[in-house]
Amino acid sequence: MQQFFTNTLPKNTLKLANKLQNSQPTFLNNFYLTAGTALSLLLGHRESEDLDFFTQDKFEPQKLQQELETFGTLTDLELADGTLNTFIDGVKISSKVDTACTKLQTIGVRGSKKDFIDLYFLLKEFSLEQLFDFLGEKYPKINYNQIHILKSLTYFEDANEQPIPKMHIEISWEKVKKNIVEQVKEFSFIS
Structure with missing residues (x-):
């Protein structure tokens, strides 16, 4: 089983990541955590604050926005075709x-x-x-x-x-x- 270096995440980011993982929202089934935060969790080398999710599948940003709103307050929302950038309760969302x-x-x-x-x-x-x-x-x-x-x-x-x-x-x-x-x-x- 893979060891994760959760000490590399600020408390609010770890709390949101756990919330997303524990609720297992179906809208994230085809997404995966990537970028610096994923690497920090795997290697433990530096701190990282945001959660970057990626999918190769097409998705509707507005529908994803509605789903994410069930997890907290969204701010600084940016929607584009195939892209959603936002903060959930102050945490930025984006192997x-x-x-x-x-x-x-x-x-x-x-x-x-x-x-x-x-x-x-x-x-x-x-x-x-x-x-x-x-x-x-x-x-x-x-x-x-x-x-x-x-x-x-x-x-x-x-x-x-x-x-x-x-x-x-x-x-x-x-x-x-x-x-x-x-x-x-x-x-x-x-x-």
């Missing part, structure tokens, strides 16, 4: 493999310091080659620009200006960057 795919995509657009730190810890378990394989398996109909993502993995200018998130496992920002650059070089050499 390691799924999270790894999300991290590659996110860094490919604009990586934050916490995204790079998450990737650093993922690269302790998976190679970049595996991560790109996961991405291709997860989204077979999407053609990702691998070269662009690789370049983004070594672009730290924006992230350099950001604070390090509250960590549960100490790591230096310089070590994170150095390790990722080495992994990209190794991957580029293999490819």
Whole structure:
């Protein structure tokens, strides 16, 4: 059975996650927890405050909104086709493999310091080659620009200006960057 590092979540986030899990709402059957919070629960490396859920299935954001309202007060609601962003009682709602795919995509657009730190810890378990394989398996109909993502993995200018998130496992920002650059070089050499 998988061990979860629940100490990485603030009390209100953990309370909402438990509430959602214990009630087992059918509207979340095809959704899964992803991104930094899922990774924090699995690795225990840093704190994370939000709950990011994802599905590959089409869903009606308005219907999901109605279902979520049964769990608490929704604020800062943003609805779009196939997207719902909100806070439930102050908690933002939005497998390691799924999270790894999300991290590659996110860094490919604009990586934050916490995204790079998450990737650093993922690269302790998976190679970049595996991560790109996961991405291709997860989204077979999407053609990702691998070269662009690789370049983004070594672009730290924006992230350099950001604070390090509250960590549960100490790591230096310089070590994170150095390790990722080495992994990209190794991957580029293999490819």
